[in-house]
Each structure stands twice: as structure tokens, then as C-alpha cells.
Amino acid sequence: MGGVPAIPPPYHATAVRPDWRDLPDGLRDAITARLGAPVVAARTATAGFTGGFAAVLETAAGRVFVKAADLARQRHLTDWYAREAAVLARLPAGLPVPRPRWALDAAGWYAVGLDALDGRTPRLPWEPTELAAVLAGYAEVSAALADPPADLTALGLPHLADLARTDILWWGEVAAGREPSPPLPPAARDRLPELVALESRLPGYAATAPGLVHGDLRMDNVLLDRAGRAWFCDWNWLCHGPAWFDLAGLLVTGYAGGVDVDALFAGHPATADAPPDALDVTLAALSGYYLTAAGPPPPAWTATARVDRLGHPGGRPADGGRDRPPDVSPLLWAHRRFSGEQALGWLADRRNWH
CATH class of the missing domain: 3.90.1200.10 (Aminoglycoside phosphotransferase (APH), C-terminal lobe)
Known part of the structure; x- marks a missing residue:
């Protein structure tokens, strides 16, 4: 503070995350198998302050928002993602929230698929x-x-x-x-x-x-x-x-x-x-x-x-x-x-x- 007003961070562009191509091959293979079709486009989420993977993955069958983190190095994130999926599955119907579709672990990572919001x-x-x-x-x-x-x-x-x-x-x-x-x-x-x-x-x-x-x-x-x-x-x-x-x-x-x-x-x-x-x-x-x-x-x-x-x-x-x-x-x-x-x-x- 000290008389100099703070400037808001660019909330649409705060994140530092891995891209789809940075994920372990075994994890990408497992996610692709769960999606049922190859990923043709991956748009990394640019908002947020944690370093977990977060991206909208697009296939010929549709779009899914995927969060993923390393089970050993980012255990706090994997715990958060699992808790969030459990909450979202139980929130009352009709609310404006993304719903979970699936979860998996592979190559030492945990991933959860959610509805992709545009x-x-x-x-x-x-x-x-x-x-x-x-x-x-x-x-x-x-x-x-x-x-x-x-x-x-x-x-x-x-x-x-x-x-x-x-x-x-x-x-x-x-x-x-x-x-x-x-x-x-x-x-x-x-x-x-x-x-x-x-x-x-x-x-x-x-x-x-x-x-x-x-x-x-x-x-x-x-x-x-x-x-x-x-x-x-x-x-x-x-x-x-x-x-x-x-x-x-x-x-x-x-x-x-x-x-x-x-x-x-x-x-x-x-x-x-x-x-x-x-x-x-x-x-x-x-x-x-x-x-x-x-x-x-x-x-x-x-x-x-x-x-x-x-x-x-x-x-x-x-x-x-x-x-x-x-x-x-x-x-x-x-x-x-x-x-x-x-x-x-x-x-x-x-x-x-x-």
C-alpha cells in the first residue's frame, strides 16, 4: 500500500501451466482413450494461480475441460480436484456449475474431466x-x-x-x-x-x-x-x-x-x-x-x-x-x-x- 494503489492482475491471464504436449505420454494416452477420439485441439486455461494442467480438449466427439496434476509432486492439487468432482456431482440440479464426467489416474498423474464452459x-x-x-x-x-x-x-x-x-x-x-x-x-x-x-x-x-x-x-x-x-x-x-x-x-x-x-x-x-x-x-x-x-x-x-x-x-x-x-x-x-x-x-x- 503506502499510498500507491494496487493494480489488479490480469485475471484472464495469470496462470502458469503445462500444455497438453507437456503431459506424460501415458497420461495423454489414457485421457485420449477415455475421450474416445484423438485430441484435435487443446486450449490451456490462462486464468488461475495454481500450476496444475487445465485445458479444454476438443475431439471429433465434442469438448471436455480437463484438470490434471502429478500425484507425487502436486498432491494438494490432486486432492482438490477429487474433492471438487465429488462436490460438483452432488450440487443441486440446474445450478450454473460444470458437472464432472469422469476421473482417472495414469503415469503417476490424476485427471478429472468436467463439462467445458464456453x-x-x-x-x-x-x-x-x-x-x-x-x-x-x-x-x-x-x-x-x-x-x-x-x-x-x-x-x-x-x-x-x-x-x-x-x-x-x-x-x-x-x-x-x-x-x-x-x-x-x-x-x-x-x-x-x-x-x-x-x-x-x-x-x-x-x-x-x-x-x-x-x-x-x-x-x-x-x-x-x-x-x-x-x-x-x-x-x-x-x-x-x-x-x-x-x-x-x-x-x-x-x-x-x-x-x-x-x-x-x-x-x-x-x-x-x-x-x-x-x-x-x-x-x-x-x-x-x-x-x-x-x-x-x-x-x-x-x-x-x-x-x-x-x-x-x-x-x-x-x-x-x-x-x-x-x-x-x-x-x-x-x-x-x-x-x-x-x-x-x-x-x-x-x-x-x-
Whole structure:
């Protein structure tokens, strides 16, 4: 921060991934056999921050979106992909989400095939029609997850209240001297006690929510199809929690785009039962979560680093360090900084920290 506004990363072009031709021959052969026809075109996904394979594969029989990762070197990704496939297979019918088609392992890799969506990430700053489509789509999703089916909850999903305590709440760590303070703008430099008090309410609020939430709802996990409908992707962090948490995380990215985000949050069906300070509590938590991890990337990548529940390297390991797992986009740190500044700036405006 420090007076220089963060620039959003190009969310449509953040990924560093292997291409189809980079995969082991045995894996490509197994995928081709499962598709039932040779791959005639492969379009690698350019969005995202992890380094797993992700591409739309086209054959004479149609198109499939395939994710794949090395079972030994990228075990966290293979676990995510398997969990996402299990979630997608059990989400209520009719929702705008891709559905799984198959899964396989070959040549030491795990792969899952999903419906291929013909879409793109929304543009920043938010365009009114695109934002309206995304908010309408999330209203549909949040309503369906307010009373989720039993086979979905039977997956043993985590609770946001627990995840908040272990991975999200970082201002308390800063106040206790266990985490370095990130650079803060003048308006927020003396607000650490208030930030700690606000974020500390999140676990209690989340614990009372009866439904499920996406858990990682950012604009780069949304695709708009050619008809303008919003589709919601990357469901590996589904958890028990309040829908307003998802909504706040989504709107953070559009905070500086001239949009009345306060009104959009307050008027959305997902906030019908939200506590009066739910938005401030979530913004405090997200700002600390992002900003404490937004420093320069560590010089070395390590395969043992913890990867947290919002899909980013981080978390709270025993030694207090947050190293870089392998195959992470170098733009991840720009994403963290941008998101953290957006959240803290929005909170500062709401609380008149000027």
C-alpha cells in the first residue's frame, strides 16, 4: 500500500501451466482413450494461480475441460480436484456449475474431466450488466445451498468458523507480534485493535449459519457465457457458512470500480439474515488474510508449504512461515495485494477512517 494503489492482475491471464504436449505420454494416452477420439485441439486455461494442467480438449466427439496434476509432486492439487468432482456431482440440479464426467489416474498423474464452459472472466472495473448477471447467478446458488441435500453434506465438509480460526484471521497474529505488520495507509495505521476486534467475530457469526458456501468466491472463479449467464467454478472449498461471506469476497474485487458496493451487498438475498456488522467483519478478516501474505514471493519454492483453504499458499504452519509451493503463478502476490487493499479501503470508507 503506502499510498500507491494496487493494480489488479490480469485475471484472464495469470496462470502458469503445462500444455497438453507437456503431459506424460501415458497420461495423454489414457485421457485420449477415455475421450474416445484423438485430441484435435487443446486450449490451456490462462486464468488461475495454481500450476496444475487445465485445458479444454476438443475431439471429433465434442469438448471436455480437463484438470490434471502429478500425484507425487502436486498432491494438494490432486486432492482438490477429487474433492471438487465429488462436490460438483452432488450440487443441486440446474445450478450454473460444470458437472464432472469422469476421473482417472495414469503415469503417476490424476485427471478429472468436467463439462467445458464456453466463457470468460468478468472485466474489471465491473460492467453493470456483467455484475448484475453474476449477482443474480449467486442468488440462485446461495438459495440452493441454504438447505443443501444430504448427500452433499455427507462429504464431511469443513466449517468456515473453524477455517477462520486456522487460516483466515491474521490481524490478531500481527497484534501479538507473531506476524509482521504489512504496510498500511495512514488512515488504518492506528486501527489494529479495531481490526482485531472485527475479525474475531467471524467464527461466531459463521458457526450459526445453516447452509453451505462456495468458500472461494472471487471474480476469477466466475465465467460469463456468450448469453451473459454467470457460471461458478472451482468448488474444492465448499464449506458450512453464511452466504454473505461469499458475497463480500466477490464484491471486494469491484470495490474501486465506481460501483455502490454497499447497496449491492445490503440488497442481495444472501444477506437477508446477516448481522448488522457482517460486512465490516468480513472485510476486516479478508484484508488481514490477503495483506499479511502480500509481501515479496519467497526466494525458493518448497513442496512442503501449507496451502490454505482459499486456494492460496499460506495458512498458519507451526513455524509461522508461509513459503511458496511449487508451480504457483508469480501474479499471486499481486492478486493478494490488490484484494487486501480493496478490502481494507472499503472498510476504511465504511468506518470513516479518514
